[in-house]
Structures are given as structure tokens and as C-alpha cells.
Amino acid sequence: MEQVFVSAGAIDPRFRALVLVATFGSLRWGELAALRRKHVDLEGRTVRVVASTTELKDGSITVGPPKSAAGLRTVTLPFVVNSELRAHLDAYTGSDDEAFVFVGAKGAMLRRPTFSRTWAKALKAAGLSGFHFHDLRHTGNKFASQSGRRCGS
Template identity: 35%
Template structure:
């Protein structure tokens, strides 16, 4: 109860199985937004009202977006949950906290001609990466993490078994995919197979463990170098708005599946989402309006006698 918040939080942070990017974000959340308020305060004296005031300050004082405020809150909530499990405190003061609403932003997928133009403008070593991302929906880190062993051109599939994340000082970390559902095998359309054959011809890979896509100086692709040296300049040349990142290729792929009638379940599986609800939350506005299909379904059932469902019509007959 009397332990300083920072002391417990640092012990908690040190034993978490976080990936490098997550560990970095957690450390920043605590250092920037939490320790200045509760660094030396006894963890057991922090009450729900204190948490609510702190949540409000994230927006009012630090001007954080609602989504960022929620992310920072989740870090603090995790610390307090652990403290309850460790019996350091009896209750979690984060329980019941009111969080800022996150405005829903509709995904606007890239059009086919935009993807084609982007593939033309980006350096040749990344042309296959753009086309593969647009035709499989792999996350950027999953694309960077592909090795030759993951690609089966004979059976036209690509296996997602790992991803690359950037670490401090432009290093890279090779780890498992984002979630358990992210482990998946994705079918390769003909355009992806053709693009990969061209890529492997122009940029041969040395052995099955070799990286499919590499940085200009060799080795795996580092995200910031890729963005600064290849992606952003290519987007500017292709007329793609600023702020559009490589995740847009994933949205493009999802939109193509939806346009061609794939179910929510299938789209979710291809993207490696945790569940179909997540897929719907992101892409529900892209599914065609179902009003006409609903009418058609009922009309088809009663096609032999359109008035069969109306007793009054039957009496009139």
C-alpha cells in the first residue's frame, strides 16, 4: 500500500514479455504522462477520482488524441491490475473510469490505379513488396519479415510466420506475428506470383532463410528508412496524399475482397484479425448496401405468387 507508484510500475515493466516496440511505448507512456503525477505517491493512496482527473489531463494538458489517451490509460490500468493480483492494493482505481470517445474514421482504400502508379514510382527492389501487400493484405511488418521459405510459388501461397519490428537506433527485431490469429497462409493471386517471379529474377535471394525484401545496403528492411527513402517519395510522385502509409495496401486488399462478395469471416481470416467483429468495425461501410438483396431474397421465395403472404389478397382472389 505504501510502495511508491513508480517503484512498483518499474518492477512490473521489467518482467513483462513485451515486444521491443511495445516496451518502448510503455516506457514512454509512464515517463511522460504518469510519473510526473504519481512518481513518489504511494500506490495504495491513488483513488478512482485521481485516475479520472489524470485521464482528463491527458487531453486538456497534454493535448493527446482520444485514441492516444486510451492507449496511455491501458498502460496504467495494466499496472494497477497487476498490483491487485500481487495483493499490493485491494482494488483497481481504474475500474469504471470514463474515457474520451474515439471518433470513427472511415477507411478510404487506395484505388487499383493508385496502387499500380505507386508500384511504378517506388524503387525496383520494393515494387514486388507493394504488389504483394496489395494482393495479400499482409501487414508491413509481415511483409518485411518474409523469407524465401515462406513463399510457395508452385502452390501459390505465402505463409505468415513472423514479422519485423523496428527497435532503437534503427535496429530490427524478428518476432512472432501480432496475434495468434495472425499466423496464417494466404493465397497468392496470379498478379502476385508474377510480381514475385520478376522480383526474384531481379533481386535473387540467397537460400531459403534469405530475406525476400532487403534494404539497399543489404539485410532486412527497416521501417523508417523504407518510409523516408522509398515510400513517401513514391507516394508524392504517384499523387497519393501525405500521411498514407503502407498499411493502406492492407485496406486496399480488404476492399477488393469485399467488392467481390467475400464474407466477413473470410476477410477476417485473410487479414489475420482476432475476430470478425474487428473486421466489421473497420470495414463495415465498404460492404454493399443490403436493402436490395433483402428485398430480392423475400421476393424470390414468393416468386410464384407475389401476393401469397397477404391473407387479404388470398380472400380477394
Template identity: 50%
Template sequence: MDLENGVIRVRRTVVELPTGELRTGPPKSAAGRRTIFLDDFVLDDIRTHFAVYVESKSDAFVFSGSKGAQLRRSTFQRNWRRGLAAADLVGRVHFHDLRHTGNTWAAESGATLQELMERMGHASSRAALIYQHTNDERRRKLARGMSERVRKELQESPDGANSEDLPEASGT
């Protein structure tokens, strides 16, 4: 993590095997190796987290157990459930919902399909399309954007065309 420039580089993953062994290795696909950029809005909280919880050595864990050991699934799940209970969200929010929400918001913010794929570490468009929802707010935004584009094109038209100069609709 490069907190100065707001960059996360995903280069390794950790998998907890059924035996309890933690295995570190490369992401499961080449697309899993990726760079994610963060804005100051979240960077402030991440910097605070690092200052309070993360050791200063270069190979320190970003998230660890209470004794500083590498975080395990059971420890994470216990703390996740505790946080959900404190926020009165038990049964309403699942961990994967965070990924889903973040990437849906990235799509709504204008991310292209390729950008979503890179951000999520997907090699195919199929998985990325799951995050491209539509809603009435988005439909209105698209309609406004198209209207603004038409107005701009009409204003910049070299022959001075305006809405009164447009031909009647053909009905098709």
C-alpha cells in the same frame, strides 16, 4: 513464400524497437499465423522481384536495403515517399491504405467474414468489419444476384410456379 504454388505463409514478424533493435518473433496473436494465396496476376511481378532482388538462399530477405541488409523503417519510409512522389500521390495515399484497399476488394469479391479474418490475421470480427464497405456498385450487384436467384428458383420449382402464379403482395 512458395512462388510455385502462389502461397505466402506468415510465421514470423519483425518489430523495430525504439532503440533501433530488430526483434524477430511470432505474430502477436495465433490468428497472425496465416496462409495467404496469390493469383497469377500478382505472382508474375513477385517472381520478377525475386529474380532481380532476392538472394537464392532460403533465409533471404524478400525486401532489403541497397546493401542487402534487413529493411528498416527509415529506409522503407524514404523509398515509400520517393515512390509516392514519382506517382504524384504524396498526401493522398498512406501505406496502410494498401492493406485497407486489398481487404476491401477481398470482401467485395465475396470473401466471408471468416475468410477476411484469416487473410488479415485478426482474431475478432470487429477489426475485419472495418474492411466491409458498401457502395452503389456493390448494391446493384447484390440486387442482380438476388434477382438471378429468384429466377432460377422459379424455373426449378417442382410445381411449375412462375411469376404470374405468385400471390399478391400483402403490403407488409
């Protein structure tokens, strides 16, 4: 769990909430990239997962349903993550309900190759090696099972 907070502290502030939501919401990369403002309920501390992105070989990105029916879900976030997400929405997300929650530095949809460079830089700064972005989801699932919370599908 310590690696989560170390990596979140080392990454560009634009992506701190992404790391925390990935972990404590047990969301996949594509689910995070497809998350829209209208799917975030700050008062209820929930995020509805209703879509996922897929990056195609030609470089295009498609948005569709999660990879399984079980992927359609609502997850509850801890208070600390909810406050980080609130700050993120205020600083980085457009005000329109259709706005993507997590976008790149120029406001474009998140792309895995671009983010991977930022992630690698953060891990190097934090002195972490061998820690992959998908490990955040596994960490979140483990935390959820230990706390009795429903794991992400």
C-alpha cells in the same frame, strides 16, 4: 485500387512486389520485412505468414511471431502478383531458403524509416498525397471481401 498500381509503378523497382504483396496479401509491414524465401510457394501462389519484425527504440530489429495467433496464416496471391514476386525473387532475393524476400538496396533487412523515404518519393512522383503504406493492407482487405477471398488477419 488505382492508387495501388500507381504507387507500385512509381516506386523503385526493388519495392514494386512489396507494394503488391502488401496489398493483395493483406500483409502488415513487419510481416513483409520478416518474410523469407522458404515461406513463398510460387507454384501454389501462396505466402505463409509465420513471423513479423519489430523495430525497437534502440534501433535494433527483432523477429518473432505475428501480433496475434490469427496472424499465422497462408495467403493466396493473384497471378499478376505472383509473377511480380517471381521476378522480384530472381532479381533481389538471395537463393538461400532463409533469405529475406524484401531487403534494402544494400541487402540488409528492411527498416521502416529507410523505406519511408522511398515510399514518400514514389507518392510524390505519382501525385498521390495522404496515402499511407498501411492503407495498402486496408485496400487488400476490402478487395478480398469483395471477391470472397479470406481477408488477412
